[in-house]
Amino acid sequence: MTIQEALDQYNSWKFRLSAYEMALSIINIDRMTVAPSDGSAYRDERTAYLSGEKFSIETDPSILPVLDLLIGQPGVDSDIRREAELYRREFMKIHVIPKEEYVAFSKAATSSYDAWLKARQNNDYSIFEPHLKGMIEWQKKLYGYRKSDRPLYEQMLDDYEPGTDIAFYDRFFDRLKERLIPLIQKVQNAEPIDDSFLKQSFPEELQKKWTSDVLLPYLGFTKNWGYQNETEHPFTAWTCENDCRTTTRYEEYNMTAAIFSTIHEVGHAWYEHNVSPKFDGTILSTGISSGMHESQSRFCENYLGRSFPFWKANYTSLQNTFPDQLRDIPLEQFVRAVNASKCGLIRTAADELTYPVHILIRYELEKGLFGGSIPFEQLKEAWNDLYRQYLGVEVPSDCEGILQDVHWSDGSFGYFPTYALGSAFAAQFYHRMREEIAVDNYLERSEYCTCIDWLKTHIHRYGALYPAAKIMELSTGEPFNPGYYLDYLEEKYSRLYYL
Amino acid sequence: MTIQEALDQYNSWKFRLSAYEMALSIINIDRMTVAPSDGSAYRDERTAYLSGEKFSIETDPSILPVLDLLIGQPGVDSDIRREAELYRREFMKIHVIPKEEYVAFSKAATSSYDAWLKARQNNDYSIFEPHLKGMIEWQKKLYGYRKSDRPLYEQMLDDYEPGTDIAFYDRFFDRLKERLIPLIQKVQNAEPIDDSFLKQSFPEELQKKWTSDVLLPYLGFTKNWGYQNETEHPFTAWTCENDCRTTTRYEEYNMTAAIFSTIHEVGHAWYEHNVSPKFDGTILSTGISSGMHESQSRFCENYLGRSFPFWKANYTSLQNTFPDQLRDIPLEQFVRAVNASKCGLIRTAADELTYPVHILIRYELEKGLFGGSIPFEQLKEAWNDLYRQYLGVEVPSDCEGILQDVHWSDGSFGYFPTYALGSAFAAQFYHRMREEIAVDNYLERSEYCTCIDWLKTHIHRYGALYPAAKIMELSTGEPFNPGYYLDYLEEKYSRLYYL
Numbered sequence: 002m003t004i005q006e007a008l009d010q011y012n013s014w015k016f017r018l019s020a021y022e023m024a025l026s027i028i029n030i031d032r033m034t035v036a037p038s039d040g041s042a043y044r045d046e047r048t049a050y051l052s053g054e055k056f057s058i059e060t061d062p063s064i065l066p067v068l069d070l071l072i073g074q075p076g077v078d079s080d081i082r083r084e085a086e087l088y089r090r091e092f093m094k095i096h097v098i099p100k101e102e103y104v105a106f107s108k109a110a111t112s113s114y115d116a117w118l119k120a121r122q123n124n125d126y127s128i129f130e131p132h133l134k135g136m137i138e139w140q141k142k143l144y145g146y147r148k149s150d151r152p153l154y155e156q157m158l159d160d161y162e163p164g165t166d167i168a169f170y171d172r173f174f175d176r177l178k179e180r181l182i183p184l185i186q187k188v189q190n191a192e193p194i195d196d197s198f199l200k201q202s203f204p205e206e207l208q209k210k211w212t213s214d215v216l217l218p219y220l221g222f223t224k225n226w227g228y229q230n231e232t233e234h235p236f237t238a239w240t241c242e243n244d245c246r247t248t249t250r251y252e253e254y255n256m257t258a259a260i261f262s263t264i265h266e267v268g269h270a271w272y273e274h275n276v277s278p279k280f281d282g283t284i285l286s287t288g289i290s291s292g293m294h295e296s297q298s299r300f301c302e303n304y305l306g307r308s309f310p311f312w313k314a315n316y317t318s319l320q321n322t323f324p325d326q327l328r329d330i331p332l333e334q335f336v337r338a339v340n341a342s343k344c345g346l347i348r349t350a351a352d353e354l355t356y357p358v359h360i361l362i363r364y365e366l367e368k369g370l371f372g373g374s375i376p377f378e379q380l381k382e383a384w385n386d387l388y389r390q391y392l393g394v395e396v397p398s399d400c401e402g403i404l405q406d407v408h409w410s411d412g413s414f415g416y417f418p419t420y421a422l423g424s425a426f427a428a429q430f431y432h433r434m435r436e437e438i439a440v441d442n443y444l445e446r447s448e449y450c451t452c453i454d455w456l457k458t459h460i461h462r463y464g465a466l467y468p469a470a471k472i473m474e475l476s477t478g479e480p481f482n483p484g485y486y487l488d489y490l491e492e493k494y495s496r497l498y499y500l
Numbered sequence: 501m502t503i504q505e506a507l508d509q510y511n512s513w514k515f516r517l518s519a520y521e522m523a524l525s526i527i528n529i530d531r532m533t534v535a536p537s538d539g540s541a542y543r544d545e546r547t548a549y550l551s552g553e554k555f556s557i558e559t560d561p562s563i564l565p566v567l568d569l570l571i572g573q574p575g576v577d578s579d580i581r582r583e584a585e586l587y588r589r590e591f592m593k594i595h596v597i598p599k600e601e602y603v604a605f606s607k608a609a610t611s612s613y614d615a616w617l618k619a620r621q622n623n624d625y626s627i628f629e630p631h632l633k634g635m636i637e638w639q640k641k642l643y644g645y646r647k648s649d650r651p652l653y654e655q656m657l658d659d660y661e662p663g664t665d666i667a668f669y670d671r672f673f674d675r676l677k678e679r680l681i682p683l684i685q686k687v688q689n690a691e692p693i694d695d696s697f698l699k700q701s702f703p704e705e706l707q708k709k710w711t712s713d714v715l716l717p718y719l720g721f722t723k724n725w726g727y728q729n730e731t732e733h734p735f736t737a738w739t740c741e742n743d744c745r746t747t748t749r750y751e752e753y754n755m756t757a758a759i760f761s762t763i764h765e766v767g768h769a770w771y772e773h774n775v776s777p778k779f780d781g782t783i784l785s786t787g788i789s790s791g792m793h794e795s796q797s798r799f800c801e802n803y804l805g806r807s808f809p810f811w812k813a814n815y816t817s818l819q820n821t822f823p824d825q826l827r828d829i830p831l832e833q834f835v836r837a838v839n840a841s842k843c844g845l846i847r848t849a850a851d852e853l854t855y856p857v858h859i860l861i862r863y864e865l866e867k868g869l870f871g872g873s874i875p876f877e878q879l880k881e882a883w884n885d886l887y888r889q890y891l892g893v894e895v896p897s898d899c900e901g902i903l904q905d906v907h908w909s910d911g912s913f914g915y916f917p918t919y920a921l922g923s924a925f926a927a928q929f930y931h932r933m934r935e936e937i938a939v940d941n942y943l944e945r946s947e948y949c950t951c952i953d954w955l956k957t958h959i960h961r962y963g964a965l966y967p968a969a970k971i972m973e974l975s976t977g978e979p980f981n982p983g984y985y986l987d988y989l990e991e992k993y994s995r996l997y998y999l
Contacts, residue, residue: 020546024523027530031739035727040743043781047519047740206705228534240530241546244539282542 004077007070011085014064019241019282021055026240034230034248045111053104060096068092080285083466087284094160097146106139110411117410118233126381126399129410134377136412137370154371157415161291162422164468167368170418173483174361177421180487182391184494185355188342189393191498196338201326203256211322212249212263219315220301221450222247222267226274234407235262235349237269237298242281245270256323257339258350261302268301269294271453275461285464291416293469295423296430297456303353303424304431305452309336310444340497344392346401353424354494355392360421362387363406367414426473428486430460433477503576506569510584513563518740518781520554525739533729533747544610552603559595567591579784582965586783593659596645605638609910616909617732625880625898628909633876635911636869653870656914660790661921663967666867669917672982673860676920679986681890683993684854687841688892690997695837700825702755710821711748711762718814719800720949721746721766725773733906734761736768736797741780744769755822756838757849760801767800768793770952774960784963790915792968794922795929796955802852802923803930804951808835809943839996843891845900853993854891856923861886862905862916870913925972927985929959932976 002010028048036044071077071085095103113132120129144153151159155166217229225243232248239245247266251259272288280286288294305311309332316335320327327335342352348359366383369375375383384403385396396402408416434440434455443451459476473481494500501509527547535543570576570584594602612631619628643652650658654665716728724742731747738744746765750758771787779785787793804810808831815834819826826834841851847858865882868874874882883902884895895901907915933939933954942950958975972980993999 016546017549020549023543023546024527024550028523028526031526031530035729036739037723037725037727037743039724040740043740044522044743047515047522050516050519051523206709210705224536225538226536228536230534240535241539241542244536244543 002066002070004070004074007067008081010067011064011071014058014061014067015088015283018055018058021051021058023241025051025055026238030230030238030240030246033232033236041111041115045108048111049104049108052107053100056095056098056100056103060092060098060100062096065089065092065096080280080466084280084283084285087465091284094147097148098143102143106143106412109135109139113412114407114410117404117407121233121400121404124398124400124404126403129404130381133380133409136409137377137414140412140414152372154368154415157367157371158418161415162419162469163290164470165292165418165422170364170422173422173425174364174418176483176487177357177361177425181354181357181490184491185342185344185358187500188354188494188498189344191500193343194337194341194497196341198326198330199257199338200254202253203323203326205251205253207322208251208256208259211319212259215315215318215322216260216263217267219447219449220264220267221453222270227267227270229263229266235266236407237266239273239287242278242286243274245274255350256326261306261339262349264306265298265302268298271301271456272297272461273464275453275457276464277462280464280466285466287465289463289465289467289472290469291419292422292426293460293472295420296426297423297460299420299424300427300430300456304427305440305444305449307336307340307353308441308444309333310441311449312336312339313445314447314449337497340493342494342498344394346388346394346396347405349405354490357421357424358391360417362391363417364421367417371414425483425486426469426481428489429473429477429482430456431489432485433459501565501569503569503573506566507580509566510563510570513557513560513566514587514782517554517557520550520557522740524550524554525737529729529737529739529745532731532735540610540614544607547610548603548607551606552599555594555597555599555602559591559597559599561595564588564591564595579779579965583779583782583784586964590783593646596647597642601642605642605911608634608638612911613906613909616903616906620732620899620903623897623899623903625902628903629880632879632908635908636876636913639911639913651871653867653914656866656870657917660915660918661968662789663969664791664917664921669863669921672921672924673863673917675982675986676856676860676924680853680856680989683990684841684843684857686999687853687993687997688843690999692842693836693840693996695840697825697829698756698837699753700755701752702822702825704750704752706821707750707755707758710818711758714814714817714821715759715762716766718946718948719763719766720952721769726766726769728762728765734765735906736765738772738786741777741785742773744773754849755825760805760838761848763805764797764801767797770800770955771796771960772963774952774956775963776961779963779965784965786964788962788964788966788971789968790918791921791925792959792971794919795925796922796959798919798923799926799929799955803926804939804943804948806835806839806852807940807943808832809940810948811835811838812944813946813948836996839992841993841997843893845887845891845893845895846904848904852923853989856920857890859916859920861890863920866913866916924982924985925968925980927988928972928976928981929955930988931984932958 025048028044028051032044032048068085068089072082072089113129113136116132117129120126140157141153144156147156149156152167158165158167158170212229217223222229227245227247229247229249231250233250235248235250237245237247247263247270249259249262249266272294273286276286288297312332312335316332320330340352342354344355345351348356351359362384365387366375366380369383370377370380381399381403388394388396388402434452438451438455440452443449460472463472467475470481524547527543527550531543567584567588571581571588612628612635615631616628619625639656640652643655646655648655651666657664657666657669711728716722721728726744726746728746728748730749732749734747734749736744736746746762746769748758748761748765771793772785775785787796811831811834815831819829839851841853843854844850847855850858861883864886865874865879868882869876869879880898880902887893887895887901933951937950937954939951942948959971962971966974969980
């Protein structure tokens with residue numbers, strides 16, 4: 002096989018794979034947003050079949066020698082070599098799984114998601130519990146095919162954040178605990194910030210109008226490359242180049258929920274949208290890791306979106322949309338309120354300070370569950386215990402406890418820790434960005450996209466070309482250091498609460 | 501091959517085919533409603549590839565002996581024999597086309613649709629003209645593979661309405677012309693009905709709210725089996741069993757456009773939704789012909805939706821939604837206005853009386869185009885001439901003329917005549933339904949679905965089991981007779997205009 006023959010076969014394979022990926026992505030977005038419920042049995046069966054078709058292409062044995070040739074030949078362009086290495090890594094992970102098992106798992110994951118939705122509607126974990134158990138067993142079985150010596154949970158962590166292990170996360174979370182738990186304690190004892198005005202009735206129709214007329218244009222998320230819909234649990238997905246879909250959820254009595262979820266998801270959207278077009282249609286046009294992805298979304302949501310200059314640009318129009326609710330609330334008071342910290346029950350509603358504790362809890366639960374120290378039957382109890390222990394709150398209902406997150410419903414274990422990691426990455430990027438550009442001025446002048454451009458230049462454009470650690474070094478000039486995150490939180494919350 | 505072996509192979513083939521059909525349908529619905537424009541090049545290329553995959557299954561030569569066995573064996577269930585016959589009919593039409601031509605046509609049709617959209621945005625036929633020419637040449641080529649002795653346009657007509665030919669449609673349209681042209685003349689000379697209040701500003705947000713809160717529930721189109729979105733040219737599509745998607749278009753200064761397009765599309769939706777579940781996942785679960793489909797949509801739109809009792813049930817809530825615009829308009833005046841007849845330019849905005857003339861014009865254009873009497877270069881002129889001749893109107897712009905319909909953009913020639921045919925079918929059904937049930941009472945009492953149930957029992961449930969002519973005989977006790985349509989229009993418009 003010549004290099005040219007290998008490249009031809011490789012390009013055809015990538016194209017076929019991308020066609021199925023696009024179809025499955027559109028089907029999935031549709032399912033999560035608008036698809037009528039009564040069609041689910043038929044839809045899910047066919048979707049599982051198409052997943053199997055994609056799997057057959059992905060694991061086609063004839064591609065392995067092609068990938069090996071492209072990786073091993075010095076004459077091959079280094080970007081293509083990197084591409085081929087990443088494809089090979091994915092290939093090795095999944096080609097060991099029998100196709101019928103893969104299809105059965107896809108089906109089970111869909112049913113499990115549906116059961117999770119139903120359990121939420123009924124506020125009853127017992128509806129979801131057997132499916133969750135099924136997902137855990139499925140993952141044990143599927144990972145088992147890899148015959149790796151590493152502990153199962155460590156393999157999961159490494160899938161979402163290549164290069165990490167339990168020791169890494171233990172160190173990371175220990176550092177967070179050490180400084181954040183006392184800080185949270187101090188904040189809880191300080192004079193509380195009154196954010197009750199945010200819990201008035203804000204009609205959803207008006208929230209939607211403000212989001213589409215003001216917020217999305219400010220964020221630069223325009224209809225030519227993106228579309229925002231609504232769903233139970235907000236997410237971002239891609240169907241093909243220049244086509245990104247985000248979702249949000251409007252809550253009448255919690256107006257900021259949709260705002261910050263929108264800023265968050267559009268942060269994800271910008272990441273992959275900004276990858277260099279020369280990687281179009283390849284595995285390099287995705288984000289490098291979940292932690293890096295979350296760093297971009299949480300950067301936008303918190304470091305930009307909860308800042309004073311962000312709201313200096315946007316608050317007047319929000320006040321005009323909700324005059325009765327916000328007329329008497331000055332800008333300063335609004336910004337303080339959207340940053341108020343309170344030990345709560347819901348991860349997605351958590352403030353920046355307590356958020357990593359929600360993640361820590363999930364990390365300990367997952368680690369215990371797969372490490373054997375938490376029996377499955379005690380998972381809900383363990384959840385509630387850890388919330389009591391770390392955040393001092395009692396979980397009054399399943400929806401406010403173990404049923405709140407979508408992730409476990411389709412077997413995504415090991416993802417949660419990347420949220421905290423991403424937040425910490427973001428702090429380091431933020432520190433560096435502020436040294437280079439006048440962030441506040443841009444936000445205030447409605448030039449949000451200038452900040453996005455900094456991220457594009459230093460992070461986004463690389464896509465999956467370099468490992469996360471290398472991107473961190475390239476963009477900030479030093480290795481990852483969670484100290485930036487802890488400093489940022491201490492400084493911000495000490496100032497907010499006059500500590 | 502035993503019957504059981506044939507059935508197994510057949511069921512597997514149908515299932516695989518339905519999976520691709522579902523994927524392509526969801527991709528297409530997505531594309532026509534929300535997909536960001538900048539992704540179209542990537543999306544279209546991949547979609548065309550997937551169409552090719554579907555084509556390969558559809559035309560798999562190994563299915564032909566299976567179909568032949570199922571058709572020829574007396575031991576096979578008669579429903580399955582009918583299924584197999586219909587699949588065979590489709591197979592014979594397309595298996596002669598080389599796959600690469602089929603894929604290239606799919607791509608060209610997508611580009612042509614995009615060009616049509618762009619041409620509309622610029623009100624400039626010249627942007628679309630070369631694509632339209634391309635679609636005509638494509639169809640000539642693709643039909644050429646069938647090597648049929650029948651004239652090309654006749655083959656097209658027969659594809660949309662099996663059993664029809666040019667002679668049939670000539671007779672049909674001659675009968676319409678004979679009685680409708682003088683009637684239209686009389687109506688144009690009568691005292692006009694003032695419908696100017698319908699052209700006030702009706703904010704789109706409020707139209708949407710009324711549609712989702714009042715109209716769709718009244719029509720029985722609920723979220724468990726359907727979803728309505730927005731698009732440039734309203735349509736209805738299915739993705740799988742119990743999952744139907746409709747679209748509409750809101751116009752601020754023409755509030756009734758979205759209302760009647762909604763009722764129309766939901767009429768299509770009900771047809772296939774009501775097919776007997778024993779035909780799920782088969783070709784029998786679709787409508788039998790385009791004419792029969794349009795008969796159901798136009799039945800709902802006009803025979804039910806423009807009637808007095810329909811609005812007796814719904815007008816108050818519409819008035820409450822638009823108090824400033826409708827407060828002083830009594831119900832009787834509103835219903836007269838939504839039935840006002842005026843020779844106009846736009847087919848979809850046409851009243852019931854002039855509507856078939858818009859179709860007649862398209863029929864004559866298509867027949868002339870494919871028969872050779874109208875050169876392609878003179879198509880726009882011929883369009884404008886026929887509008888002058890039959891409706892006495894001058895076409896002031898391309899958007900109000902040749903660019904108004906989506907159909908030709910993807911090469912759907914021969915479809916238009918089924919709109920007039922469907923309207924005429926509907927009149928015969930309406931006549932019979934009124935003999936059997938108290939239509940007006942049900943509409944007035946918000947029991948719209950009782951009327952739908954009559955359609956289900958007599959038409960919908962059969963799906964594609966019987967030819968249209970047989971369904972007409974079964975449901976009305978006699979063969980198709982356009983006299984019912986002409987009587988209905990004469991009676992209705994004589995009454996409305998005090999002729």
